[in-house]
């Protein structure tokens with residue numbers, strides 16, 4: 001049966017990096033005889049420019065029908081000034097996550113040995129780093145109601161948002177996290193602020209409850225302020241971390257940056273049937289868009305994750321990951337990961353090198 | 359006129375490190391003829407053990423009367439299991455902050471040149487690091503109502519907290535931040551999540567408004583996920599950062615850890631008249647309490663900050679800071695900052711060395 005993949009280039013460097021990932025996917029399709037069909041749609045600022053909304057109905061319909069989605073990135077200064085906040089590019093992304101119930105966000109932070117120098121941390125602190133952050137993606141303060149800006153009786157305005165999680169929301173992300181830990185180092189650290197926030201008291205309680213079904217996984221708890229410190233101090237103490245939407249946003253970016261090469265890191269956002277949306281951890285980098293210098297590897301590796309998690313094509317996924325490792329071994333580097341003695345290449349050259357290695 | 363200083367040793371290593379800071383204060387009092395009077399009270403777990411509450415009325419009364427407060431740290435596993443969350447040590451600390459309206463939390467992250475090796479970051483990334491984080495301390499999601507855990511109609515429980523700021527709360531912390539920036543590098547970075555959270559849309563708007571009164575300060579805005587990344591990637595790009603209570607909790611700990619010597623970092627929490635509570639950035643470290651090995655320097659430097667900001671005794675403050683620098687030059691190190699070739703000393707030996715240097 002044909003599997004449908006929806007390609008959403010998005011904004012900024014999105015189209016450039018997605019172009020390279022599509023080349024790689026097409027090559028893998030030939031080589032491994034994959035029965036996949038690629039389609040395209042607009043999201044984010046690009047969709048706003050064309051349709052006046054960051055998440056047009058046609059995009060949502062295609063996304064619902066697809067077996068997996070590959071996204072570039074959304075957002076840019078061009079749309080930051082839109083008065084109606086519902087029209088901003090980010091709303092397209094948030095609408096996809098929530099509309100498709102992609103609650104399980106997997107963000108690996110891996111240090112590629114070939115890029116060890118890129119980290120701002122000392123080599124002994126980060127060498128061999130391999131953390132997986134599991135972030136809840138469709139709940140928490142990102143989507144909590146009520147929210148807004150209201151006028152108080154004394155005439156001044158007040159902004160408010162609601163940080164909220166129900167037992168079932170916590171339980172389903174807990175399962176994703178425990179199952180991920182089972183497949184790895186069997187250590188799970190749940191991050192909360194249970195000494196201050198009631199919502200995370202419930203979070204901790206449910207984590208402890210779900211832990212009983214996974215006796216082979218060692219569960220620990222850490223306050224979010226301490227987790228931010230420990231990521232800087234000694235990140236290798238972690239195997240899998242699980243946390244809510246907001247803390248996950250912050251900690252996964254910090255963790256990604258520990259590697260010094262965020263241009264290398266893919267991510268997956270999965271629903272309960274492992275249908276997923278795949279995207280690089282980095283943003284749309286409007287400052288370098290259109291220059292052909294962006295690093296396409298995070299998007300290419302996102303395509304590999306997609307083949308593995310949503311399309312059950314792990315041989316093709318392995319081959320793409322191996323091809324990426326090979327081009328790094330060949331010394332090819334885009335500007336963001338360039339260091340002395342290496343060969344600087346463009347976005348397209350990097351993509352073609354991966355195709356060749358494949 | 360006599361100025362009253364309230365000493366709150368707290369829990370864990372709190373009493374040990376405060377003892378040394380008091381020795382230093384007594385010495386400064388003699389040397390500089392300070393007209394200060396020290397008093398003591400219990401807070402946190404220690405207060406719970408004695409009075410059944412983490413913030414006894416007598417402590418609150420003394421705190422209200424005092425011109426400044428020096429706190430060790432609160433909390434420990436002994437009290438983590440208390441079923442009534444209102445009785446936990448942290449509530450004592452939060453009650454003091456809120457009851458005394460100590461909304462302006464100043465957390466410097468400074469790399470001491472003598473301790474450059476302690477950082478997990480590469481020397482070129484952190485050498486000369488000197489950031490000030492201004493954290494709003496009496497509002498935001500820490501204190502927002504409604505909050506709690508409720509039962510939903512379908513029978514499952516839901517935890518919820520409210521992230522809320524009014525214009526006036528934002529304006530007063532903005533002023534503290536702009537004034538701090540004016541006295542330093544004149545660069546202020548306000549951290550929010552205005553692409554997702556309405557409360558921080560208002561935050562950003564008020565920051566821009568207050569900026570007009572400080573034309574000599576350059577204001578920028580950054581999303582919190584990016585700020586966490588930038589602190590890891592290139593922390594020296596920052597001068598002063600300002601943010602809300604929750605983001606400030608996370609970012610200030612990450613920033614402190616960049617120095618590798620959180621045992622060295624003081625903090626101040628000020629009300630609108632610069633009355634303040636001073637405490638080390640680190641916690642109560644129950645695992646090493648009672649062993650006489652904790653680093654008292656963050657508390658001693660907190661006492662110096664207290665003399666400068668709340669008691670207007672900057673000569674004494676300068677002298678204490680100089681004395682701390684001198685003992686570091688002498689090679690004295692507590693275990694947390696020890697490195698080869700240095701002289702390892704106990705908590706008391708470190709305190710006495712500072713007294714001697716003074």
Ligand SMILES: CC(C)[C@H](C(=O)O)[C@@H](O)C(=O)O
Pocket residue numbers: 075090093094249553554583
């Ligand atoms: C673009 C933004 C809304 C988004 C988020 O905050 O989730 C991004 O930072 C991310 O982490 O994917």
Ligand SMILES: CC(C)[C@H](C(=O)O)[C@@H](O)C(=O)O
Pocket residue numbers: 195196225433448451452607
């Ligand atoms: C102990 C805890 C309640 C406190 C906080 O979260 O504010 C601490 O982490 C701090 O930063 O002072």
